[in-house]
Amino acid sequence: MIEQIKEPYLLTPGPLTTSHATKATMLRDWGSWDDDFNSVTADIRTQLLAMAEAASDEYACVPMQGSGTFAVESALACATDPSGKVLVLMNGAYGKRAAQLLDMMGRRYVTLDKGDYLPPQPQEVAALLRQDSEITAVFLVHCETSSGILNPLDVIAEVVSAHGKTLIVDAMSSFGGIPISLAKTPIDVLISSANKCIEGVPGFGFVIIRQTLLAAGKGRAHSLSLDLHAQWDYMERTGQWRFTPPTHTVVAFQAALVQHREEGGVPGRCARYTRNRDALVKGMRALGFSTLLEDEWLSPIITTFLSPTDPAFEFDTFYAALKMRGFLIYPGKLTEVESFRIGCIGQLGITVIALLLSAIREALADMDVSLTADPRSA
Ligand SMILES: *Cc1c(COP(=O)(O)O)cnc(C)c1O
Numbered sequence: 001m002i003e004q005i006k007e008p009y010l011l012t013p014g015p016l017t018t019s020h021a022t023k024a025t026m027l028r029d030w031g032s033w034d035d036d037f038n039s040v041t042a043d044i045r046t047q048l049l050a051m052a053e054a055a056s057d058e059y060a061c062v063p064m065q066g067s068g069t070f071a072v073e074s075a076l077a078c079a080t081d082p083s084g085k086v087l088v089l090m091n092g093a094y095g096k097r098a099a100q101l102l103d104m105m106g107r108r109y110v111t112l113d114k115g116d117y118l119p120p121q122p123q124e125v126a127a128l129l130r131q132d133s134e135i136t137a138v139f140l141v142h143c144e145t146s147s148g149i150l151n152p153l154d155v156i157a158e159v160v161s162a163h164g165k166t167l168i169v170d171a172m173s174s175f176g177g178i179p180i181s182l183a184k185t186p187i188d189v190l191i192s193s194a195n196k197c198i199e200g201v202p203g204f205g206f207v208i209i210r211q212t213l214l215a216a217g218k219g220r221a222h223s224l225s226l227d228l229h230a231q232w233d234y235m236e237r238t239g240q241w242r243f244t245p246p247t248h249t250v251v252a253f254q255a256a257l258v259q260h261r262e263e264g265g266v267p268g269r270c271a272r273y274t275r276n277r278d279a280l281v282k283g284m285r286a287l288g289f290s291t292l293l294e295d296e297w298l299s300p301i302i303t304t305f306l307s308p309t310d311p312a313f314e315f316d317t318f319y320a321a322l323k324m325r326g327f328l329i330y331p332g333k334l335t336e337v338e339s340f341r342i343g344c345i346g347q348l349g350i351t352v353i354a355l356l357l358s359a360i361r362e363a364l365a366d367m368d369v370s371l372t373a374d375p376r377s378a
Contacts, residue, residue, distance in 0.1 A: 008323060008326045008327055008328045009326060009327050009328070009346075009348055009352055009356070010328050010343070010346055011327055011328060011329050011330065011342045011343045011344075011346075011348075011356065012328060012329070012330045012341075012343045012346075013145050013173050013196060013301060013302045013330070013341075013343045013345060014173065014193070014195040014196040014202070014343075014345070014346075015195045015201065015202050016195065016196070016199065016343065016345055016346030016347075017346035017347045017348055018199055018200065018201055018252070018256070018346070018347055019199070019256075019259060019347045021255055021259060022199065022200065022201070022252050022255045022256045022259065023201075023252070024255075025248075025251050025252050025254070025255040026201070026248040026249075026251065026252050029247070029248075030247040030248075030250075030251060032240065032241065032244055032245050032247055033240055035239075037245075037247060037250070037251075038239035038240060040250055040251055040254050041063070041235070041239065041240075041241065041245070041250060042239060043254060044063070044250065044253055044254055044257060045061040045062075045063065045206075045235075046061075047257050048061045048206055048208065049061050049208065051175075051176060051260075051265070051266065052175070052180060052181070052182045052190060052208050053180075053181040053182055053183040053184070054182040054183070054190075054208055055182075055183065057211075058210060058211060059182060059208055059209060059210055059211060060208070060209055060211050060214055060232055061206055061207070061208050062074075062206065062207045062208075062209065062214070062228055062231055062232045062235070063204050063205070063206045063231075063235075063241070063245075063250075064204060064205050064206065064207065064226070064228065064231060065203070065204050065225075065241065065243065065244075065245060065246060066203075066204065066205065066226075067193065067202060067205065068172045068191070068192070068193035068196075068205045069097065069101075069205075070205060070226060071191050071192075071193060071204075071205025071206060071207055072097070072098065072101065072170055072172075072191050072205070073101050073223070073226050074207065074221070074223075074226040074227065074228040074231070075168060075189050075191050075207045075209065075228060076098065076101050076102060076105065076107070076139070076168065077105055077217075077220055077221045077222050077223065077226060077227070077228065078207075078209070078213070078214065078217030078220055078221060078227075078228035078229055079137065079166060079168055079188065079189045079209060079213050079214075079217055079228075080102070080107050080136070080137050080166075080168075080220075081136050081137070081216075081220075082106075082107060082220060084107075084108070084134070084135070084136030084137060085108040085109060085110065085132070085134045085135050085136060085137075086102055086107060086108070086109040086110075086135070086136070086137045086138070086139055086168075087109070087110055087111070087112065087125070087128055087129070087132075087135045087137070087138045087139070087165075088102070088109050088110070088111045088112070088138075088139045089111075089112050089114075089120040089125065089138065089139065089140045089141070089151070089156070090111055090112065090113045090114065090141075091113070091114040091115060091116065091117065091118060091119065091120065091141075091144050091147070091149060091151070092116065092117075092141065092144035092145070092146035092147050092149070092333070093144075093145075093146040093333050094141045094144055094145060094146060094170055094172070095111075095113075095139070095141050095144065098139050098141075098170065099111055104222075105222045106222075108134075110128070110132065110135065112124060112125065112128060115335075115336075116146075116147055116292075116334045116335055116336055116337075117147045117149055117292055117293055117297075117304075117334075119149060119151050119152055119297060120140070120151065120152075120156065121152075122152070122155040122156050122158070122159045125138065125156055125159050125160065126159045126162075126163070129159070129160070129163040129165060130163075135165060136165060136166060137165055137166035137167070137168055137188075138156070138160045138165055138166070138167050138168070139168045139169075139170070140153065140156055140167065140168070140169050140170070141169075141170040141172075142169055142170065142171040142173075142174040142175075142178070142180070143171075143172075143173045143174040143178065143299045143301045143302075145172070145173040145301065145302055146333040146334070147292055147293065147304050147333075147334065148292070148293065148298065148299050148301060148302040148303050148304050148341065149293055149297045149299065150174070150178070150297060150298070150299035150301075153169065153180070153185065153187075154185050157169075157185045157186050157187055158186070160186070161186035166188045166189070166213065167186065167187050167188050167189070168188065168189040168191070169187050169189065169190050169191065170191050171190050171191060171192050172191060172192050172193055172196055172205070173196050173197070173301050173302070173345075174192075174196075174197065174299070174301060175190065175192035175196070175197060175198075176192065176196070176197035176198040176199075176260060176266060176269060177196070177197030177266070177269050177270055177273050177300065177301060177345060178197070178266070178270055178299070178300065178301070179266050179267065179270060180266075182208070188209070188210045188213055189207060189208070189209045189210070189213065190207070190208040190209075191205060191206070191207050191208075192205065192206060193205035193206070194206075194249055194252075194253045194256075196345065197269060197273075197301070197345055198253065198256050198257065198260055199256045199259070199260070199345070199346060199347060200249065200252050200253035200256040201248075201249050201252050201253075202249065203246030203248075203249030203250075204245070204246050204249055204250065204253075207228055209228070214228070214229060214232060215229075217229045218233075225243060230242060270300060272349060273300035273301065273344050273345055274300040275349070275350055276300070276344035276345075276348065276349065276350060276353050277298065277299075277300040277301075277303060277344040279350045279353040279354070279357075280303060280342060280344060280353050280356075280357075281298065281303060283353065283354070283357040284303075284305055284342075284357070284360070285373065285374035285376050286373050286374070287357070287360060287361060287364065287371060287373070288308065288370075288371025288372050288373055288374065289305045289306070289308065289371065289374070290305065290306050290374055291303055291304065291305060291306075292304040292305070292306055292334070292337070292339060300344055301343065301344060301345055302330070302341050302342065302343045302344065302345070303341065303342055303344065304332060304334070304339050304340070304341050305339060305340055305341070305342065306337060306338070306339050307332070307337075307338035307339055307340060308369060308371055310369045310370070310371065312367050312368050312369045313364075313367060313369045314367065315331065315332075315338070315340055317366075317367055318340070318363055318364075318367065319331075319340075321359075321362070321363035321366050321367070322356075322359055322360065322363055325359035325362065325363070326355075326359070327355075327356050327359055329341065329342050330342065330343060342356075
């Protein structure tokens with residue numbers, strides 16, 4: 001093993017392993033009011049609209065300081081009518097968090113809770129929209145990172161649009177890694193962040209929002225700093241962020257966008273993540289692990305594996321054994337069963353996945369856990 005690699009690989013869904021080129025751009029300081037920095041902000045806003053295939057006369061891209069949740073919070077506050085009602089589709093932690101945010105803002109909502117790992121079905125959504133005419137907007141998490149399930153965005157978007165409702169999509173862990181086209185799919189609000197599939201470092205999120213909705217959101221915010229309309233308005237007038245921007249993160253993000261384009265844009269990145277996922281799932285099944293989800297619902301972003309029932313398997317020991325070998329994995333986030341998660345995103349390919357699988361084999365041997373291969377790995 002080459003000694004220079006001291007940093008572990010992050011097999012996590014963001015923050016994730018970034019490239020040296022991205023990290024290197026952070027070695028200088030920028031004035032947040034200066035034209036050089038403002039042109040970086042303007043450039044990333046334009047590039048994000050293009051990546052979403054969102055017409056620039058119909059949509060606006062508004063970056064927001066903070067982690068992804070800050071962007072979700074600002075988007076919900078702006079895009080949901082205080083006199084309306086939101087249908088929150090949930091099958092994991094991030095759907096639940098949206099409901100918690102709406103609670104906090106005093107916005108009304110109903111939920112369709114599918115538990116830990118089942119996708120919402122378009123006919124269920126249609127039935128709820130028919131039953132309750134007070135619903136004005138629907139919230140969907142595209143890739144629910146808590147299980148790794150890829151929810152059926154296109155068919156749900158069709159249903160929501162056919163009922164004339166607003167669709168708000170948390171595409172935090174999918175945008176940039178899984179194709180999403182606002183030209184083809186009727187989505188009104190799309191939220192993501194710097195440190196997931198675009199492979200930047202953490203520090204801001206962004207909201208791609210229909211301009212008419214943004215205009216209607218003026219004065220709706222429950223928070224001074226998370227006022228999406230005010231952020232947009234200030235940025236349009238001055239070219240600057242309304243409060244101190246994460247300057248280093250923003251320039252690193254611009255570098256990450258260059259690499260994203262060089263890799264072939266969203267299709268190129270999706271292909272690499274899919275290869276990672278396929279190698280990971282096949283290798284893990286061969287070692288005797290099972291995935292939580294059926295193949296049909298496995299995203300190329302992150303995969304949940306069930307913890308082996310062998311009492312010798314202990315997650316903390318397993319985690320430490322992998323960390324010692326240079327890999328950080330992710331604990332599970334399910335309510336019903338013991339599990340752990342392994343991400344497929346970030347600056348890594350199947351060579352790293354192969355090294356990870358060897359490390360996992362060694363970790364199992366360390367713990368004296370013996371498993372039998374899943375027949376699907378053959
Ligand atoms: C990462 C993520 C978020 C945001 O989480 P933060 O910790 O606030 O960055 C929101 N939704 C989904 C689906 C995510 O994967």
